[in-house]
Amino acid sequence: MDRFDTMLAFTRVVELESFTKAALSLNLPKTTVSAQVLALEKRLRVKLLHRTTRRISVTTDGAAYYERAIRLLNELEETEAALNQATVNVKGRLRVDVPAPLGRLVIIPALPDFFKRYPDIQLEIGCDDRPIDLLEEGVDCVIRIGNPVDSTLVARRVGTMQFMLVASPAYLETYGRPASPDDLPHHQGVHFFSSKTGKVYPFLLTQEGVKLEVATTRQLAINNGDAMVSACLAGLGICQLPSFMVQALLASGEMESVLTDFGAEGFPMNALYPQNRHLSSKVRAFIEWVAELFSVCPLLQAIRPA
Template structure:
């Protein structure tokens, strides 16, 4: 039985605290993973795991072995990647997860370029906004908006999401057009709230180079960007939304920019992946492609093309 296979099986069981989940992530039968860990313990002549009917935990010897095993596996993968990178294209299954609006409007429309460049990658994309356990769900990396909250993940900045204040022409005709940020207190506002934290995101405008939260008459809060855009189109109120989500509606005249002379807030776009894993060639390739895409994407630029008065 290959030593590195047994080492990989053991580290995955430790990380997921489950033989079943480890087997699923390695695409192996559970009996195979169990046999590999038993063989490893037999060869080392130490007990690496505490096993009960409810949970699996690592022993003191197992924890020490895990730390060294992870380093060795990472070094092995890095060495193999360096040797093969010059002569082979990235290949294999790559599973990523991206926010639904960003995937629908920016990433997926550009995917033909990625698939042509890297024909040996089998790409699986989840479009979701929920928190994801990358190890447990077998996800290689995720693209997320905002500042990372999970310290167990490595974050690489791949872009910036700019925001605009918008409203429908019908709403502005009925309630008037605000000309100063203080005017927003007299208008109906539709806000975003996070399903993860429950926190409502206030409107943000820049003043003297600093972002400031603006008081508003909060009419409605919604936890989905597409639904907020729908609320704006329905004339419910003023919304602060990502530029890329409303550019088409601005061009068509279905929405209009509000307070266009005031710079609006922004949030970072990050690629996240587990910190205890070596960054594989295929993951690095996707992250670099996404960063290039975001840098060139007109929908993500801070000064979008507008066909209406702001």
């Protein structure tokens, strides 16, 4: 039995605390993963895991072996990637999670190019705005907007997202158009709130280089970008939305831009993956492809509407 395979199986069981989840992550039968870990323990002549009917935990020897195994797996992966970058056959199951609007409008329409480059990758994409536990749910990497707050994840910057204030023509006809950020507290606003913390976010603007946080008269807060678009189109208030989500609606006249001289600074887009899991060639390939896509996608380029 290959030592690399048994080492990889063991580290994944430790990370996910489950043979079933580890097997799913590695796209292997559970019996195979269990046999690999047993073979590893037999070869090392130590007990690496405590197994009960309810949970799996690592022993003291297992924890020490895990730390060394992760370093070796990282070094091996980096060495193979450096030597075989031009010819490596990237393959296997890859599970990622991306914000729903970004997946729908940017990533999924570009996937024919991804599969042309990497025909042997079986890609599973979660399009969700909810917080997820990568290790618990067996996700290889996620794309998220804003500065990362989880210190257990490695962040790779893959692009910048521009936001803008928009409203429907019906709303502006009824309530008027704000001339400056000082007018916003007198307007209805549809704000975004975090599913994880419940925090309702104000509008973020800049005025002569100074960052501003501006709240409105709020009757509605939503935790989903597509739903915020619907609320804006219904005339429920002014919204601050990513420019890639509203460009077509601005062009059609269904939305109008507001306070274009006070736009917010771009928000970083990051690919995140667990720091204690080696970066596989398929994850590296996806991250590199996403970074290239974001750099050329017209929807993600800064716009300045009239």
